Amino acid sequence: MASARIYQRPKNAMQSGRARTDRWVLEFESNEKQRPDPLTGWAGSGDTRAQLRLNFPTLEAAQDYAAREGIDVHVVPAPERKLKLQAYADNFR
Incomplete structure (x- = not known):
């Protein structure tokens, strides 16, 4: 049986907006250990499910698909948003 995790994408540190952070992602866990390629040395495996990521609009839709x-x-809870409120005047204290 395949195993996967469902999580909500966090906001990237390089972006100011919250685009696509409301979507839920189903990501399969790899069943094989990664091994280096003899020619290039890159790590890889024969498990193609580890390359697959499915996006869903809600957590319930992702859970329904998995069922x-x-x-x-297993569902990874969304990280709590931390707001750092500061005023522009604080830069000159």
Whole structure:
């Protein structure tokens, strides 16, 4: 049976907006250990499910898909937003 995790994408440190952070992602966990390629030395495996990422608008939609397809999932809770409120005048103290 396949195993996966469902999580909500956090805001990237390089972006100011919150675009696509409301979507939920289902990501499969790799069943094989990664091994270096003899020619290039890059790490890889034969498990192609580890390359697959599915986006869903809600957590319930992702859980319904996993239940329908027989995928064992665990949900990673969304990180709590930390607001750093400061005034422009604080730069000159």
